[in-house]
Amino acid sequence: xxxxxxxxxxxxxxxxxxxxxxxxxxxxxxxxxxxxxxxxxxxxxxxxxxxxxxxxxxxxxxxxxxxxxxxxxxxxxxxxxxxxxxxxxxxxxxxxxxxxxxxxxxxxxxxxxxxxxxxxxxxxxxxxxxxxxxxxxxxxxxxxxxxxxxxxxxxxxxxxxxxxxxxxxxxxxxxxxxxxxxxxxxxxxxxxxxxxxxxxxxxxxxxxxxxxxxxxxxxxxxxxxxxxxxxxxxxxxxxxxxxxxxxxxxxxxxxxxxxxxxxxx
Amino acid sequence: xxxxxxxxxxxxxxxxxxxxxxxxxxxxxxxxxxxxxxxxxxxxxxxxxxxxxxxxxxxxxxxxxxxxxxxxxxxxxxxxxxxxxxxxxxxxxxxxxxxxxxxxxxxxxxxxxxxxxxxxxxxxxxxxxxxxxxxxxxxxxxxxxxxxxxxxxxxxxxxxxxxxxxxxxxxxxxxxxxxxxxxxxxxxxxxxxxxxxxxxxxxxxxxxxxxxxxxxxxxxxxxxxxxxxxxxxxxxxxxxxxxxxxxxxxxxxxxxxxxxxxxxxxxxxxxxxxxxxxxxxxxxxxxxxxxxxxxxxxxxxxxxxxxxxxxxxxxxxxxxxxxxxxxxxxxxxxxxxxxxxxxxxxxxxxxxxxxxxxxxxxxxxxxxxxxxxxxxxxxxxx
Amino acid sequence: xxxxxxxxxxxxxxxxxxxxxxxxxxxxxxxxxxxxxxxxxxxxxxxxxxxxxxxxxxxxxxxxxxxxxxxxxxxxxxxxxxxxxxxxxxxxxxxxxxxxxxxxxxxxxxxxxxxxxxxxxxxxxxxxxxxxxxxxxxxxxxxxxxxxxxxxxxxxxxxxxxxxxxxxxxxxxxxxxxxxxxxxxxxxxxxxxxxxxxxxxxxxxxxxxxxxxxxxxxxxxxxxxxxxxxxxxxxxxxxxxxxxxxxxxxxxxxxxxxxxxxxxxxxxxxxxxxxxx
Numbered sequence: 001x002x003x004x005x006x007x008x009x010x011x012x013x014x015x016x017x018x019x020x021x022x023x024x025x026x027x028x029x030x031x032x033x034x035x036x037x038x039x040x041x042x043x044x045x046x047x048x049x050x051x052x053x054x055x056x057x058x059x060x061x062x063x064x065x066x067x068x069x070x071x072x073x074x075x076x077x078x079x080x081x082x083x084x085x086x087x088x089x090x091x092x093x094x095x096x097x098x099x100x101x102x103x104x105x106x107x108x109x110x111x112x113x114x115x116x117x118x119x120x121x122x123x124x125x126x127x128x129x130x131x132x133x134x135x136x137x138x139x140x141x142x143x144x145x146x147x148x149x150x151x152x153x154x155x156x157x158x159x160x161x162x163x164x165x166x167x168x169x170x171x172x173x174x175x176x177x178x179x180x181x182x183x184x185x186x187x188x189x190x191x192x193x194x195x196x197x198x199x200x201x202x203x204x205x206x207x208x209x210x211x212x213x214x215x216x217x218x219x220x221x222x223x224x225x226x227x228x229x230x231x232x233x234x235x236x237x238x239x240x241x242x243x244x245x246x247x248x249x250x251x252x253x254x255x256x257x258x259x260x261x262x263x264x265x
Numbered sequence: 266x267x268x269x270x271x272x273x274x275x276x277x278x279x280x281x282x283x284x285x286x287x288x289x290x291x292x293x294x295x296x297x298x299x300x301x302x303x304x305x306x307x308x309x310x311x312x313x314x315x316x317x318x319x320x321x322x323x324x325x326x327x328x329x330x331x332x333x334x335x336x337x338x339x340x341x342x343x344x345x346x347x348x349x350x351x352x353x354x355x356x357x358x359x360x361x362x363x364x365x366x367x368x369x370x371x372x373x374x375x376x377x378x379x380x381x382x383x384x385x386x387x388x389x390x391x392x393x394x395x396x397x398x399x400x401x402x403x404x405x406x407x408x409x410x411x412x413x414x415x416x417x418x419x420x421x422x423x424x425x426x427x428x429x430x431x432x433x434x435x436x437x438x439x440x441x442x443x444x445x446x447x448x449x450x451x452x453x454x455x456x457x458x459x460x461x462x463x464x465x466x467x468x469x470x471x472x473x474x475x476x477x478x479x480x481x482x483x484x485x486x487x488x489x490x491x492x493x494x495x496x497x498x499x500x501x502x503x504x505x506x507x508x509x510x511x512x513x514x515x516x517x518x519x520x521x522x523x524x525x526x527x528x529x530x531x532x533x534x535x536x537x538x539x540x541x542x543x544x545x546x547x548x549x550x551x552x553x554x555x556x557x558x559x560x561x562x563x564x565x566x567x568x569x570x571x572x573x574x575x576x577x578x579x580x581x582x583x584x585x586x587x588x589x590x591x592x593x594x595x596x597x598x599x600x601x602x603x604x605x606x607x608x609x610x611x612x613x614x615x616x617x618x619x620x621x622x623x624x625x626x627x628x629x630x631x632x633x634x635x636x637x638x639x640x641x642x643x644x645x646x647x
Numbered sequence: 648x649x650x651x652x653x654x655x656x657x658x659x660x661x662x663x664x665x666x667x668x669x670x671x672x673x674x675x676x677x678x679x680x681x682x683x684x685x686x687x688x689x690x691x692x693x694x695x696x697x698x699x700x701x702x703x704x705x706x707x708x709x710x711x712x713x714x715x716x717x718x719x720x721x722x723x724x725x726x727x728x729x730x731x732x733x734x735x736x737x738x739x740x741x742x743x744x745x746x747x748x749x750x751x752x753x754x755x756x757x758x759x760x761x762x763x764x765x766x767x768x769x770x771x772x773x774x775x776x777x778x779x780x781x782x783x784x785x786x787x788x789x790x791x792x793x794x795x796x797x798x799x800x801x802x803x804x805x806x807x808x809x810x811x812x813x814x815x816x817x818x819x820x821x822x823x824x825x826x827x828x829x830x831x832x833x834x835x836x837x838x839x840x841x842x843x844x845x846x847x848x849x850x851x852x853x854x855x856x857x858x859x860x861x862x863x864x865x866x867x868x869x870x871x872x873x874x875x876x877x878x879x880x881x882x883x884x885x886x887x888x889x890x891x892x893x894x895x896x897x898x899x900x901x902x903x904x905x906x907x908x909x910x911x912x913x914x915x916x917x918x919x920x921x922x923x924x
Contacts, residue, residue: 037853038824076520088515101508105520124500161697165722190851193880261855
């Protein structure tokens with residue numbers, strides 16, 4: 001069964017059709033890429049799937065749930081996480097606090113039905129042992145994820161002073177820590193050099209192989225896309241112009257014309 | 266004599282604070298905590314002529330902390346925060362005077378009811394952003410002001426509420442005992458011809474006992490609220506609010522219910538303002554509409570900006586500095602015939618502070634501390 | 648900013664031990680001699696900090712007039728910081744920056760811009776609510792210019808970027824990423840820079856657009872003679888259009904040479920250029 005199934009999705013902004021009849025199917029455990037020129041609707045697609053935009057038409061199913069029935073803040077509980085094209089980190093917080101916000105739904109000092117929220121709130125105000133315990137656990141969890149991504153040691157730094165590529169990794173860490181089934185990454189390699197991009201592709205593979213997370217990646221760096229993707233969808237001006245295995249897409253004349261350009265040399 | 270003592274004490278306080286801020290290491294922390302404690306408990310006994318300014322500085326610190334939680338930590342503006350301050354004061358007054366509820370419970374119930382009200386009002390108005398929210402909260406203030414003027418007038422003539430169980434009444438017995446002692450010494454001196462050398466000083470204290478008690482009560486409440494806000498900020502709620510401030514869309518995809526947490530911030534902020542209102546009621550002794558004008562909200566906003574948006578220290582430093590400058594320092598320094606200029610000078614002082622420390626005093630101090638640390642480690646050659 | 652005291656104090660860094668590689672400084676000097684060109688920018692022994700973190704350690708290199716120079720290196724190596732120190736946005740704790748032999752170290756960003764060093768920031772940062780033409784005009788505010796001169800520079804920009812001409816009345820927010828990058832470069836050019844600092848012009852752009860942008864940069868340098876200091880992750884592409892390249896590693900310049908030498912250096916290929924294409 002497909003993990004994410006999008007059928008005939010239309011997203012209309014005034015007179016602009018940002019997404020025009022887009023249908024995408026992502027199998028569990030796969031790495032899928034979404035490519036296309038700037039302004040093709042890739043980020044819009046992410047925003048629709050994560051329920052930030054209300055689609056004009058179409059059907060969205062995730063892991064058997066009808067996504068349209070959920071609020072944006074509920075999708076993390078369904079097991080979906082994402083990163084953002086232009087970084088949406090919490091700049092005035094430390095890296096650690098960024099990762100702690102990401103555990104928002106998991107941090108429950110008092111785990112009781114109905115009154116749990118209230119009780120947790122008072123536990124937090126008084127900084128009771130119950131709060132101390134969950135805070136410590138959450139912190140350790142955060143450090144573990146930083147360790148995996150090889151950026152342990154920056155946890156107490158403010159995000160705003162980090163270089164662009166590191167911030168991208170922090171955003172990846174923040175998405176990973178929610179323990180998603182499905183991870184959507186918007187240009188994870190932007191700001192990384194070729195060597196770092198190679199390392200990233202290893203990390204992404206590891207995320208899929210060892211954590212069993214399905215990946216959807218939007219990326220302009222073709223070396224990464226061709227390296228990791230099992231299937232590629234190509235969007236241009238909101239329309240699906242091609243799909244297929246990397247080799248097929250790479251040689252598709254429509255894709256070359258709209259997106260890749262002819263190779264020099 | 267006592268005026269000089271005040272200045273010496275205040276300068277000690279500032280120096281102590283700066284040293285504690287700059288040399289903040291785990292080993293010195295305990296020492297500075299102890300010194301700070303000794304400083305604040307002796308302060309009201311040295312500064313009797315400054316007590317009203319100090320008390321209002323503490324009260325405004327509480328208010329500023331409430332608004333700063335909303336503005337600095339959740340990124341939502343309120344220009345009508347004095348409305349919650351007023352409601353807290355009136356709720357305390359009504360509960361204790363009309364319903365006979367014990368005063369301490371009245372204050373807490375007042376705070377809670379104000380926060381519930383804010384939570385409900387917050388649901389529609391917190392959907393607005395930026396200046397629209399500013400205008401909505403401004404409107405809220407006007408509505409509350411009108412309710413106080415028009416509705417409460419029927420309850421209390423002149424909308425002035427005399428509180429029965431004020432701080433003055435609480436310290437009556439101490440006051441009485443001290444006065445009795447003083448009267449005895451005065452009597453003895455008729456025959457011996459000498460009074461204890463601290464007689465004048467004690468007389469001064471005796472006439473200020475309610476204000477001194479007010480100082481300690483407000484200080485205690487401030488301390489409790491600092492603890493509450495500090496714990497809140499370093500746990501789930503505080504982080505969720507920071508997330509909303511820095512990126513709503515990211516906070517949302519990470520599972521933060523934006524609408525709910527904005528309401529929580531609004532409610533908490535109103536709770537703190539409401540408690541400040543209750544403290545106002547019992548320390549001042551009467552509650553009247555003139556104390557909660559719209560300008561109060563704007564002063565509090567200025568205090569936060571001066572002190573440092575988003576920090577607890579900023580709220581307290583901003584409020585204290587502002588109130589002391591406004592109520593005491595400028596007036597003491599200024600010659601008698603130029604007293605009318607005090608307000609203008611205050612305005613200039615605020616503008617200067619914003620120019621030279623645009624991110625607030627706390628941030629400026631922090632930068633200063635960094636420079637010192639860099640110098641100490643010896644790599645800045647220039 | 649919940650609690651300023653939460654910032655990490657990295658006491659482990661021994662500030663007094665800062666290595667200086669003398670051969671690099673002499674290399675930078677040699678470069679100067681080899682070309683017998685004037686140095687537009689001469690950066691010597693720059694230290695810079697973010698709070699307690701040292702971002703640059705004795706960074707030295709030169710940018711000959713009329714050339715394209717690439718600054719390469721991993722994330723966090725200090726490339727962007729170097730640009731920001733040059734443009735006055737980050738304070739240099741030590742060292743000297745000379746612009747045509749004039750000391751400009753730690754001048755205010757406005758003064759540096761007026762002297763003719765203009766930075767095109769990372770992530771474009773165009774004014775989203777203003778039209779393309781308004782954005783471009785803002786770029787010329789740093790210099791005194793008659794209206795005729797201004798429209799002449801506008802025309803020049805439009806010949807370099809025909810796409811911007813088509814969209815001159817559109818607000819910048821509606822442009823695609825590539826067009827925004829062109830607008831950002833165009834806005835920089837409006838200030839008649841003697842040195843243009845480009846921070847990651849290819850960031851987040853489709854391959855086809857990246858090619859176009861690099862071609863335009865090369866053409867700009869050739870046609871107008873503007874000196875360009877380029878910070879790029881895409882090392883191969885950057886070096887292909889550059890005359891010189893410098894590699895930064897953890898805040899230090901470790902390698903500096905002519906671009907074609909770097910492109911053929913096996914070690915560098917392995918470390919930075921990767922496969923790429």
